[in-house]
Amino acid sequence: MSAAVYPITQKFTSADLKLMPNDGSRYEIIEGELYVSRQPSTEHQYACNRLGRFLDEWNDEARAGIVLPAPGLIFADDDDVAPDVIWISRKRYEDGLDKAGHLHVAPELIAEVISPGKLNEYRDRESKLDLYSRRGVREYWIVGWMFKRVEIYRRKRNKLVLVKTLNSRDRIESPLLPGFSCSVSNLFL
Helix, strand or coil, rough: EEEEEEECCCCCCHHHCCCCCCCCCEEEECEEEEEEECCCCCCHHHHHHHHHHHHHHHHHHHCEEEECCCEEEEEEEEECCCCCEEEEHHHHHHHCCCCCCCCCCCCCCEEHHHHHHHHHHHHHHHHHHHHHHHHCCCCCCCCCCCCCCEEEEEECCCEEEEEECCCCCEEEEECCCCCCCCCCCHHHH
8 A cells, every 4th residue: 555645735624534435445634645545455445454353352341442443533734644553541532522433532542454665664753643633542553464473562752653563473462451462473463
């Protein structure tokens, strides 16, 4: 999935997203800049689906929250994104949902699966990392299917910082999700 960024002097808003064509592309706005991504590859979708499945299985037992794939997440009029997978506690979900079904609060956990391309990497590693840091996300997982690796960022002193990089032989665990454990190798084809 390759992405394009369209910087302009006038910032894009959530209202502009409603005018975008329904053409299979993903349109997101971060600090008023429009990011356009093509339809993701099967490897990307497989990793998203698997991660969502393992989070769902844990959540079915823990009954602590909700797992959602690519939800609308509107932090502000100029910060409107659709992360690949989120986990959000039930209370935050109920408090942050608008009538149109979009979230306006930071989920506790966001996972993005990186697609090939410099703009995709920049969006997920720089723009979204900064956005999620500013908006209060507690954990951010960057899943790289190309190298079968997961980077774990956690909130420290009001900022998301890289705490570990996991390879295919490692397991994903989190103090945010007591009892959750998933082999990194199980996320990839």
